[in-house]
Amino acid sequence: MTTQNKKFRNDTKRGDRNVSLFCLVLQCSGERNRHGLYSFLMNILAIGDIVGQPGRRAVEMWLPALKAQYSIDFCFANAENASGGLGLDEKCARQLLDAGLDALTLGNHAFAKKQVIELLEADWPILRPINGPSDWPGKPYLVHAGKLPIVLINLSGSVFMDSLDDPFQAIDQWLKSIAEQKLGKCVIIDFHAEATAEKTAMGHFLKDRVSAVLGTHTHVQTADERILGQGTAYITDLGMTGPSNSVIGMNIESSLRRFTKRLPSRYEIGDGPAVLQGAVITLDPLCGQARSISRVSLQEDTTV
Ligand SMILES: [Fe+2]
Numbered sequence: 307m308t309t310q311n312k313k314f315r316n317d318t319k320r321g322d323r324n325v326s327l328f329c330l331v332l333q334c335s336g337e338r339n340r341h342g343l344y345s346f347l348m349n350i351l352a353i354g355d356i357v358g359q360p361g362r363r364a365v366e367m368w369l370p371a372l373k374a375q376y377s378i379d380f381c382f383a384n385a386e387n388a389s390g391g392l393g394l395d396e397k398c399a400r401q402l403l404d405a406g407l408d409a410l411t412l413g414n415h416a417f418a419k420k421q422v423i424e425l426l427e428a429d430w431p432i433l434r435p436i437n438g439p440s441d442w443p444g445k446p447y448l449v450h451a452g453k454l455p456i457v458l459i460n461l462s463g464s465v466f467m468d469s470l471d472d473p474f475q476a477i478d479q480w481l482k483s484i485a486e487q488k489l490g491k492c493v494i495i496d497f498h499a500e501a502t503a504e505k506t507a508m509g510h511f512l513k514d515r516v517s518a519v520l521g522t523h524t525h526v527q528t529a530d531e532r533i534l535g536q537g538t539a540y541i542t543d544l545g546m547t548g549p550s551n552s553v554i555g556m557n558i559e560s561s562l563r564r565f566t567k568r569l570p571s572r573y574e575i576g577d578g579p580a581v582l583q584g585a586v587i588t589l590d591p592l593c594g595q596a597r598s599i600s601r602v603s604l605q606e607d608t609t610v
């Protein structure tokens with residue numbers, strides 16, 4: 307199924323005005339930065355947790371059109387649920403990267419599929435949380451070489467999550483290391499966390515120290531996207547890319563069994579039209595400041 311032959315409804319919002327190709331062309335042609343100098347901008351697409359086959363299908367269906375529409379320079383997705391709802395294996399990682407994603411992040415289900423260890427050790431563009439044990443396989447961050455480098459980090463929360471190192475102390479240390487190594491001014495954090503308060507606190511903790519703090523894990527897109535301080539894009543949760551007829555991606559009956567019978571239930575993927583959710587962040591790569599953040603939410607047209 308291609309983007310061209312599949313109708314979709316685009317609920318993308320950008321403040322109180324519609325995004326047009328025209329205004330994006332103007333953005334990319336340059337604007338004055340805070341120093342009064344003309345600068346070019348970079349557009350980043352961040353996609354919320356991909357769940358199973360419906361999520362992978364949504365990425366294949368919409369990513370090419372999104373990249374073209376928003377002149378995307380770098381795009382990544384959280385893929386900790388991409389393989390059968392839990393974890394990431396080689397087949398699914400390859401499918402997502404072949405679809406056009408530049409990098410994949412993980413989270414509390416990072417190692418649910420053991421095959422991911424080989425991918426991390428083989429230097430695939432996949433990130434596990436930075437605040438796990440120091441001997442975890444894989445690299446702590448990824449540097450994407452584009453017009454100017456972008457540093458991507460996957461950080462795990464501590465509230466109602468598996469116990470890893472304190473995320474505030476951990477990111478503090480890693481940001482110092484990244485600055486000392488002069489790896490780049492654009493730093494994007496996928497903060498994979500459960501508690502809204504912890505995510506919001508992290509946004510303020512990193513305000514004007516990184517380009518973006520983007521929440522993942524809860525699979526429900528929040529409507530609180532904003533710029534913190536002078537240039538840190540923030541959203542509590544990017545949302546989910548997967549089946550709409552589900553409980554955060556899981557089959558409804560299977561999920562209800564778990565809650566009403568209080569018995570373990572096999573993880574089954576939900577069904578229904580696919581959704582793709584995330585955000586587009588526009589950055590000034592010379593100073594690393596975000597200029598805007600806009601939610602993206604696409605859903606397959608159920609009338610087709
Ligand atoms: Fe998660």
Ligand SMILES: [Fe+2]
Pocket residue numbers: 355386387413523524525
């Ligand atoms: Fe998830």
